[in-house]
Amino acid sequence: MQNLSLQKTAPEKNATIMVNGCKDSRGALSKRKKHKLSLLRNIDTIADILEALYNSPDHGNKSSPMDELIYIHLSKKTNERGYSEAFNRLSSAFPNWERLSDANPETVRNLIGSAGLGNQRTKELLANIKKIRSDLGCLNLDELRCWNSRKIFKFLTSLQGIGPKSAFCIMMYSLNKQVFPVDTHVHTICERMGFIVGGLDHDRAQTILAKMFPKKLRYSLHVNMVAHGRKICRKRGRPLCELCNLSKFCLYFRNAQKARDDTFSMIDVFCGAGGASLGFKDAGFSIKLAVDNSRKATDTYYLNNEELSFDQVITCDIESLDEEFMNERADEEVTLIFGGPPCQGWSIIGKNRKNGTNGINFLKDQKNTLYKEFARQLDIFKPRYFVMENVPALATAHNGKYAGIIRNEFKKHGYESIPIKLNASNYGVSQNRKRIFFIGRRIYPKEKGIVSAVDELNKIVERIREKAKKCDNSFRDVTKGLPRLNAGEGANVLRMHDPEIKDGIKPKLIFNHFTRRHNERDLKIYKLLSEGEDYGHFSIRHKEKELLPYDTKSFKTKFRKINGDSYCHAIISHLSRDANSYVHPDDNRGITVREAARVQSFPDDFIFLPKGFSQFIHLGNAVPPKLAKVIGDSIIETFMESKENEQV
Numbered sequence: 166m167q168n169l170s171l172q173k174t175a176p177e178k179n180a181t182i183m184v185n186g187c188k189d190s191r192g193a194l195s196k197r198k199k200h201k202l203s204l205l206r207n208i209d210t211i212a213d214i215l216e217a218l219y220n221s222p223d224h225g226n227k228s229s230p231m232d233e234l235i236y237i238h239l240s241k242k243t244n245e246r247g248y249s250e251a252f253n254r255l256s257s258a259f260p261n262w263e264r265l266s267d268a269n270p271e272t273v274r275n276l277i278g279s280a281g282l283g284n285q286r287t288k289e290l291l292a293n294i295k296k297i298r299s300d301l302g303c304l305n306l307d308e309l310r311c312w313n314s315r316k317i318f319k320f321l322t323s324l325q326g327i328g329p330k331s332a333f334c335i336m337m338y339s340l341n342k343q344v345f346p347v348d349t350h351v352h353t354i355c356e357r358m359g360f361i362v363g364g365l366d367h368d369r370a371q372t373i374l375a376k377m378f379p380k381k382l383r384y385s386l387h388v389n390m391v392a393h394g395r396k397i398c399r400k401r402g403r404p405l406c407e408l409c410n411l412s413k414f415c416l417y418f419r420n421a422q423k424a425r426d427d428t429f430s431m432i433d434v435f436c437g438a439g440g441a442s443l444g445f446k447d448a449g450f451s452i453k454l455a456v457d458n459s460r461k462a463t464d465t466y467y468l469n470n471e472e473l474s475f476d477q478v479i480t481c482d483i484e485s486l487d488e489e490f491m492n493e494r495a496d497e498e499v500t501l502i503f504g505g506p507p508c509q510g511w512s513i514i515g516k517n518r519k520n521g522t523n524g525i526n527f528l529k530d531q532k533n534t535l536y537k538e539f540a541r542q543l544d545i546f547k548p549r550y551f552v553m554e555n556v557p558a559l560a561t562a563h564n565g566k567y568a569g570i571i572r573n574e575f576k577k578h579g580y581e582s583i584p585i586k587l588n589a590s591n592y593g594v595s596q597n598r599k600r601i602f603f604i605g606r607r608i609y610p611k612e613k614g615i616v617s618a619v620d621e622l623n624k625i626v627e628r629i630r631e632k633a634k635k636c637d638n639s640f641r642d643v644t645k646g647l648p649r650l651n652a653g654e655g656a657n658v659l660r661m662h663d664p665e666i667k668d669g670i671k672p673k674l675i676f677n678h679f680t681r682r683h684n685e686r687d688l689k690i691y692k693l694l695s696e697g698e699d700y701g702h703f704s705i706r707h708k709e710k711e712l713l714p715y716d717t718k719s720f721k722t723k724f725r726k727i728n729g730d731s732y733c734h735a736i737i738s739h740l741s742r743d744a745n746s747y748v749h750p751d752d753n754r755g756i757t758v759r760e761a762a763r764v765q766s767f768p769d770d771f772i773f774l775p776k777g778f779s780q781f782i783h784l785g786n787a788v789p790p791k792l793a794k795v796i797g798d799s800i801i802e803t804f805m806e807s808k809e810n811e812q813v
């Protein structure tokens with residue numbers, strides 16, 4: 166009874182010590198262990214990808230447990246063609262297994278010869294036939310359907326040549342038990358992806374993996390991994406990683422990624438899903454470290470930055486980052502620190518002017534002073550530049566009073582800074598998204614001959630302004646090519662085009678493209694809204710009580726339909742709760758995460774985690790990558806120019 170007492174994953178240790186830079190970390194976990202935990206947190210997305218690719222194919226397994234027993238027994242240590250042919254020949258010669266009990270061993274050996282190991286298999290097969298007849302009184306295993314899993318497993322593994330994996334196959338394929346057989350393909354994929362360590366013998370791998378995955382996913386994960394192993398993640402020869410849609414999740418693939426050129430390196434604090442990092446990377450920066458207190462954000466960030474390991478993506482409050490740990494990291498030179506401290510408090514300032522005017526409570530709220538934590542990182546890493554993003558109200562409220570306070574704080578830490586208000590729509594992003602960016606440069610002693618901070622900042626701002634060009638891509642333009650959906654349709658992973666995986670072509674998948682189910686009343690309102698119209702204007706045209714469930718003065722933008730021929734209004738994290746303000750112009754529903762991601766200028770291969778509408782939270786908070794790239798480009802161009810002048 167070795168296998169149903171399967172080991173559980175060892176519980177994480179609750180270390181009280183500071184670990185990986187975070188004082189309140191849950192334990193001293195290795196990079197590999199963190200990778201594995203991230204895979205397990207997002208196993209449903211991995212299962213969705215495999216399902217979209219292979220659609221749980223039929224591998225020829227049998228629905229009758231007796232048939233499956235013989236089929237699986239023949240399949241051991243041989244190829245699919247060999248054991249399929251052997252089974253077909255045997256079942257044609259013995260349409261009723263009862264007759265097999267009196268069969269001549271020589272006849273059986275000749276029939277199953279194509280599966281190899283003829284003598285041994287024949288001996289085991291005939292011995293099993295005898296035992297089943299003696300134990301159950303017939304050559305039929307249907308009785309096992311009424312047994313519990315433990316009893317079935319014990320009986321099957323008492324048969325000759327039937328080990329834990331074979332027993333699990335019979336239980337899964339023909340007895341509908343939610344178990345997880347580990348064949349050679351599944352073993353290889355799980356090892357390469359990082360679910361298990363390398364070098365385990367097969368029984369050990371089966372024991373560890375048997376209970377690793379949620380019951381409801383075990384069947385699809387198994388059959389689809391077998392298909393993936395046969396086509397892409399081949400055990401023999403080189404795995405075809407360049408064609409693999411699981412590569413972002415795969416430790417083998419990630420370990421093979423070359424480190425980026427780190428001439429311009431950066432740290433992203435409050436990194437979220439990684440929109441700013443993506444833009445800065447496109448501009449030429451490499452990421453040294455990223456920090457966020459949301460596990461969902463760092464899982465997404467890690468997944469989409471394949472060159473990083475999990476000790477470079479830290480999940481913790483920035484206040485909890487240990488100075489000693491960060492000081493150790495500070496040995497490496499960092500060109501820039503980017504950060505977008507949570508802006509909820511500053512957003513409120515625009516609405517709550519009274520509180521802001523007397524200034525008594527506002528800066529006492531710790532949430533509104535996270536810029537100080539950001540400044541603490543400047544002290545540690547001493548980058549040449551920083552960029553801090555926030556909502557525009559921060560700069561404009563009370564004649565710039567708060568912006569002044571923040572700039573003074575940066576100055577205390579040795580940085581000149583300049584706030585610049587940008588609208589993403591002026592930088593090729595199909596979205597009316599206004600944000601303030603404080604761009605800072607370190608003040609160096611004059612005698613070092615370095616270009617002055619103020620001169621350099623002015624040049625950066627000038628360059629950013631020069632790059633402005635009105636976005637001519639409408640919502641319809643940027644969402645073109647995505648599958649059309651009705652309310653309640655779509656999926657976390659959708660397969661596009663070809664139903665077959667063609668040799669040498671990576672199948673195209675669309676991620677995060679699913680919609681809500683809306684109630685009848687909301688669907689009615691969506692339909693009646695004109696493009697670009699909000700609830701306030703709608704209420705002037707429509708007076709039916711049923712269509713006006715909310716106070717139209719307080720909730721003027723409660724409903725809003727996107728103008729398909731223009732750019733979209735700002736994507737916000739509230740979309741995780743409802744999409745009433747983001748009604749699709751052509752389909753009667755709210756927009757999907759993928760449509761919002763296209764509006765935010767994320768590429769289609771950027772996957773948001775975890776599965777569900779919470780994907781909107783970090784997407785809504787993200788800096789549009791295209792906008793970040795413009796800032797990054799401007800900083801690098803200015804830096805290069807300054808360096809030339811400094812060398813003269």
Ligand code: SF4
Nearest residue numbers: 398406409412415418
């Ligand atoms: S990326 Fe390569 S090693 Fe990893 S699962 Fe895909 S094919 Fe296998």
